[in-house]
Amino acid sequence: MADAMRAQVGALLKGIDRYNPENLVTLEKYINMQAQENTYDLEANLAVLKLYQFNPNHYQTTVAAQVLLKALTNLPHTDFTLCKCLIDLNKQEEEPIMKVMHIAEMLEMCQFKSFWECLKIDQELSASVHVITGFEDSIRKFVCHVVSTTYQTIPFDTLTELLGNIPESQVKQWISKYGWSLQNDGNIYITNQEENIKTKNITEKITFESVAGIMAAYK
């Protein structure tokens, strides 16, 4: 279903026809589908924002908010920034866009604890997020990505907190999904970072031939 739709939309966006506002109905439906079925198509979503840019009277706040939330599910990619560049400043100050902008900033700064708290407290926000199937797990994926690049070992409790205080059994699922291992001391061993993160030495290499050329010029 999603694949068929992707192909159909892909054809719609070919050439000059991508600027046809009559396509908006189909494209907006497609965004809805992405939200429900947990699929993602950045190009189509940007095309919608572009159509809004060209036809401001067609603009729909809820759709724009969905596009932005979907973009967050693709972190660490910078899709959110790309979307932000196409939404007028005054529209960024409307709700729920403003709230989405706020959580995006927390995520970009890796303030995961504050993010989960915010999501818990703010009813309106969690209602918007709820529409996006698998949103929270997508964010957890991003958390795991950041953890896997930053830590060699991380305390179990810290990870639990970063993942939004989910039950222990679920944390363990994430650990096994990424091939990490829980050690006896309560730390999780991520990977051997020493292998990847090494001091680089850059030295100048001058070959005899290149010096010979200069010397030969003076005889």
Add this chain to the structure above:
Amino acid sequence: MWSDEPPASFAPPEYYPAYPQPGATDYDAHRYVTMLNRISTLSVPHVNDLTEQCYIIYKGDPRQDLEYERQYAQQTPSYIVPDVIKNFLMVFQKAINDQNLYEIQNAYENGFNKLTDRFFKTTPWPESEIIAPIVQNDHTFLVLYKELYYRHIYARVQTGPTLEQMFESYYNYCNLFNFILNAEGPVHLELPNQWLWDIIDEFIYQFQCFSIHRSKIGKKSEDEINVLRGHPKIWNVHSVLNVLHSLVEKSSINRQLEVYTSGGDPESVAGEFGQHSLYKMLGYFSLIGLLRLHSLLGDYYQALKVLESIDFNKKNMYSRVPACQITTFYYVGFCYMMMRRYQDAIRTLSNVLLYIQRTKQMFQSRAQLYDQITKMNDKMYTLLAQCLVLHPMRIDESVHSQLREKFADKMLRMQKGDIEEFTSNFSFACPKFLSPVPPNYDTPSVVNHKEPFMLQHKVFIDEVQQQILLPTIRSYLKLYTTLPLSKLAGFMEMPVEELKTHLMCFKHKMKNVVWTKGTSGLEGEFQSASEVDFYIDKDMIHIADTKVARRYGDFFIRQIHKFEEITRSLKQVN
């Protein structure tokens, strides 16, 4: 006069015009007849013994209001075209009719500019109606002449083009593109690549000027606003996109580039039109035009997407116009910067800056191009400085030394987190963003023509704000190979928990998508090539730095030269 509708194929029905459309030439014919009628009423005194200095400019202040201009245009101008201009135009026309590319290029690059400096430094060239009799009303030539005529007004006439001239120039581009695109077979016209690039470049530039002009409604008279309101189709974004897309399609340039990249013969897929240099090059330049246009609208994804068939790592036959090369790299670099792909931005910008450094002398004889390149050069150094502050890494030595020379202070201020400095650099180096839609003419007080700039500026500054502490953290990390979390937290005057968040942010922001292979500039994989890297193990930060040994090559070469000089002077003493 403004009741003229643009040609059918450029009048967007509701959202965009279909292409090609029958009847597109009707308008053309209509305008042409009108023009001929106007010409027949002109009496151009034929005076041979005039010295060049007697040249009379009949046009008054180009800043007249529209009504006045209209009346004025109907009057019979007493206008005398000096012989030297006449001769030039006839030679120019002959070169185009003979399709002598060398002569066309000579007239275009030398003749026209020399005469401009001599006679039309700040005033317009004679109107096409006046020169029409000189070139026997040669339609093609007059359209091309007008392209130069309006471009010159935009560039040289201090007051800039009037609204009327903006409209007329738009109509002229419509005529030109209709002529090229709506012909049944390929038109028999070849022009130098430089000119073809200039046509596309100028077409977008004028669209940009018009859009910005249109959005500054605070200063406009009611009449002018009414004229704008009455002509929403002129310089409409859909028309501009349509022209570029049509040129891309007509030339099959994407297919050609794909075949070229895979080592095949592009001619085999070029089709009837794409085989001709005119179509092929206009197609290629339109891709670059689309890159620019999408960037101006803040659509960086689409901007890079349109270039997907171009292989920048392979020397290509299309890259012989330096201005086009430089424009391409500037916008690609800018897009990457906005997408937080700093490593790609740095690679793109330093490549082109090196290219400029090595080829700059070649352009010294062409003043206008030289100025343009110098300006772009400064903008790109500024962008590079910004990217390197956000993502320090090693770059080419000669580009680096230029950067140190010119931007050391600015970079230091940015490293210290001076947002003002980022702001001023961004506004200096960014393209002129624009809004694709007309402002709300009914509420002139709330329309802010700087809005498109402010949006892109905000996105960039938000990003900088998120990273603002990273340079400070980096400067501490650089001093150690291992550093306890608590110690760094002390330096940073923050709790360990907060520091951990910043360290994760550091890693997240320094891991960029980097292009690795293929022609698509959008593809890539996550890499971190930043100078300082680290990982956390329990309570300890382990740091990996990039150490650069002292360079001795330059030193030895200098000594070799010095020694040689000494021996030479010793010989002379003997």
